[in-house]
Amino acid sequence: MAANGRKIREQVLALLDRKGYRPLNKIDIARELGLTGTQRNALRKTLRELERAGAIAHIRKNRYVLPAEADLVAGKLSIHQAGYGFLTPETPGQPDIFIAAENIGTAMHGDRVVARISRDSPDDRIKGRREGRVIRILERAHDTIVGTLQRSPNFYYVVPDDPRFVHDVYVRPVAAVYDRRGRGAPKEDRRSQTAATVGDKVVVRLDAWESRHVNPEGEIIEVLGPATAPGIDVLSIIRKYHLPAEFPKDVLDQAERISEQIGARQLEGREDLRKEFIVTIDPDDARDFDDAIHVEKTKNGWQLGVHIADVAAYVEPGSAL
Incomplete structure (x- = not known):
């Protein structure tokens, strides 16, 4: 946003938040702020952006107010699998707002939305809970x-x-x-x-x-x-979760350089059991084989050995891996 646009944005928000402010339309806002010519064009764009962001609300007779003045709250919608949801307001300190399934509209889990607080639903239906209805989707969480x-x-x-x-x-x-x-x-x-x-x-x-x-x-x-x-x-x-499906080249290169031979330094402080008959307990289709067992006959019965790969021994702090 250009410097002129940022200034107008700040002026609009300050005006709407001013004590004693009465809802104004865009012409009256321009007059109140002393805007002329191209500044009025910038004002129209700023009002659209602020409304789209949920920072201001458009009410009857094309007038503008802060959302709270119109019982509107912007926030993130979390939907329960039973169909109802909760809106977490963007303003810190405000309690969550209950949204009944029939009041969610076409909003989906995770969406950023605007909800109107229901005046006909008493706050004490469930003590301390406000209820609302989604009236606008500001941003979809998932495409x-x-x-x-x-x-x-x-x-x-x-x-x-x-x-x-x-x-x-x-x-x-x-x-x-x-x-x-x-x-x-x-x-x-x-x-x-x-x-x-x-x-x-x-x-x-x-x-x-x-x-x-x-x-x-x-x-x-x-x-x-x-x-x-x-x-x-x-x-x-x-x-x-849109995670990367491929490892970066430097990670693959470092993994390729890891020797399959166990050196003397790696054996320090460890017991060498490579002569034992040890079998993995991971299935054939596992993506890694890092768990194994072996059994050994002793004079007192059987001894079970459980082996877990020490992956950290191959991953140096600060390396690509």
Whole structure:
């Protein structure tokens, strides 16, 4: 924002917060601030930005007030899997606001929203709790979701992994969608890379959701694989939180340089059990093998040895690893 825009923003907020302020429209605000010419154009832009950010509220007769004056509160929405939610106000010290399921509208878990405090809901319905209704979504927390592809007789939908996303998402398939028995798949290719199968974990890009009377919709943008396949659970979490899926080159290079031979320095202070018959207890499809056991016959019975890899011995503080 230009310096002129920042100054006007500060002036507007100071005006609306002034003791005795009566709601004004943009023309009256410009007059009150002594703005002329291009400054008035900057004012219109500033008012739009402040309203979009939830810093001011637009009320009847195109007048502007601070949100609190219109019983409005901006904050982050947290939705329970049962459908209701709580708004955590951005203003420190304010209590959370209860949002009934029917008052959430098209907001989703994590969204930044504006809610209006309900005057017809007594604060003491549950002692100390205020109730409200979402009237505006300021910022979506998620543009994608991860879930499992399912099918009804007439359409396909995705059940989100996160139970706080309480609505199934209707989807348009990427190329082809078919069931495990291959129905709907092209004869020459029963499983192409661009096709999704019912039961697959998929990533869906969400469309704009305008009406709570219909489910949200979206498009499958990535097929992760069968939900029960090894590693898919980890990959789903990576996609859900937008984590990097590949290690940086310097990390891989350092890992490659680690010798598979155990040197004398590494044996210092350790007991060498390499002659024992030790077996891992990690499954065949594990991503790492760092737990193992061995048993040994003694004069008093059997002795069980439990072995856990000392990963820290290979990771130096401050290194790429």
